[in-house]
Amino acid sequence: MSVTLDFADMSVVVVGGTSGINRGIAEAFASHGAKVAVASRNPEKVADTVKSLEGMGAGMAMGQAFDVRDPDGVAEGLAAFHAKMGDFDVLVSGAAGNFPALMSEMSNNAFRTVVEIDLMGTVHVMKAAYPFLKKPGASVVSISAPQAFLPYEGQSHVCAAKAGVDQITRTLAMEWGHEGIRINSVVPGLIDDTEGARRLVPTEEARRQALAAIPLERMGEKADVANMCLFLASPLASYVTGTVINVDGALYQGGSGHLSMQMGKMLRMTAGSKR
Numbered sequence: 455m456s457v458t459l460d461f462a463d464m465s466v467v468v469v470g471g472t473s474g475i476n477r478g479i480a481e482a483f484a485s486h487g488a489k490v491a492v493a494s495r496n497p498e499k500v501a502d503t504v505k506s507l508e509g510m511g512a513g514m515a516m517g518q519a520f521d522v523r524d525p526d527g528v529a530e531g532l533a534a535f536h537a538k539m540g541d542f543d544v545l546v547s548g549a550a551g552n553f554p555a556l557m558s559e560m561s562n563n564a565f566r567t568v569v570e571i572d573l574m575g576t577v578h579v580m581k582a583a584y585p586f587l588k589k590p591g592a593s594v595v596s597i598s599a600p601q602a603f604l605p606y607e608g609q610s611h612v613c614a615a616k617a618g619v620d621q622i623t624r625t626l627a628m629e630w631g632h633e634g635i636r637i638n639s640v641v642p643g644l645i646d647d648t649e650g651a652r653r654l655v656p657t658e659e660a661r662r663q664a665l666a667a668i669p670l671e672r673m674g675e676k677a678d679v680a681n682m683c684l685f686l687a688s689p690l691a692s693y694v695t696g697t698v699i700n701v702d703g704a705l706y707q708g709g710s711g712h713l714s715m716q717m718g719k720m721l722r723m724t725a726g727s728k729r
């Protein structure tokens with residue numbers, strides 16, 4: 455059997471697509487000739503990404519600056535994309551915020567901030583994109599995290615938010631399946647050269663310990679996650695929906711123990727030294 459994958463005519467929207475893993479996803483579709491749109495808060499990051507997508511061979515590249523916490527901004531931004539690129543073949547919802555902090559040391563607003571970006575941001579993106587999704591045919595991807603199913607010390611806010619993201623994925627697979635829309639969560643492993651990895655594995659020692667816990671014995675690359683999104687957008691994945699897929703070198707099979715305990719210890723020491 456020979457399989458040819460063609461993304462050239464696709465309209466792809468990546469929310470939170472201006473850095474790290476999500477930008478890698480946008481660039482992967484662009485390098486296959488797709489029309490690609492990205493959005494995030496910072497207009498300079500948006501402009502820089504659009505320029506890069508054009509240089510990589512995107513059929514069309516565009517961007518909008520909005521905050522996923524603002525439902526009206528999300529709705530206006532996605533409508534602007536739709537006006538230029540037509541119905542969305544692919545929607546990736548990946549905007550997120552994270553910082554390590556113990557529940558006892560974080561303000562209610564700190565917790566709420568992460569829930570509003572990760573969870574309510576996902577709600578705003580899904581609701582605003584729904585009228586513009588190709589029916590049948592769209593592939594929707596939520597970029598999730600292991601915090602959705604593994605507890606990590608110092609991550610109660612992200613754990614609560616990303617668990618909600620995965621349940622939205624599962625529920626929408628049922629609500630939207632009859633219209634031919636597929637939706638899946640992709641859970642990146644520890645991905646090298648990203649803001650998430652810099653925040654959660656901030657020292658050489660932490661990185662060394664994390665590496666030792668990855669059965670495939672390497673950190674992930676942005677392209678590893680992007681390749682999964684290409685697969686999910688392709689006919690090869692036409693019966694795949696409502697699932698949560700790890701792209702992690704089997705890191706999460708080992709649970710959260712090593713990283714969680716290390717982070718908890720460090721945060722408790724810092725909290726103790728403040729008292």
Ligand code: NAP
Pocket residue numbers: 469470471472473474475476493494495496497499520521522523548549550551571597598599600641642643644645646648649650651
């Ligand atoms: P990143 O580079 O910080 O990417 C986050 C993106 O979201 C940026 O484009 C950022 O751009 C945008 N963003 C943040 N807050 C926003 C808001 N309120 N409204 C709109 N856009 C917003 O981080 P990353 O490490 O690559 O993480 C990307 C995704 O992968 C996240 O969903 C994260 O949970 C997940 N993940 C990462 C890892 C990892 O190893 N890095 C592991 C597991 C899961 P602006 O600053 O311009 O808004």
Ligand code: COA
Pocket residue numbers: 550551552553554555559560561562563564565567568649650653
């Ligand atoms: N520890 C404890 N609380 C923190 C914190 C930390 N490291 N960083 C921020 N907060 C608190 C702030 O003090 C504030 O609470 P307060 O009003 O009670 O003081 C609240 O969180 C909101 O902070 P603010 O800086 O106003 O939020 P923001 O909307 O400007 O930025 C963040 C959102 C905090 C999530 C910021 O880190 C961000 O923009 N992240 C995006 C990039 C990212 O996290 N990438 C990794 C993805 S995995």
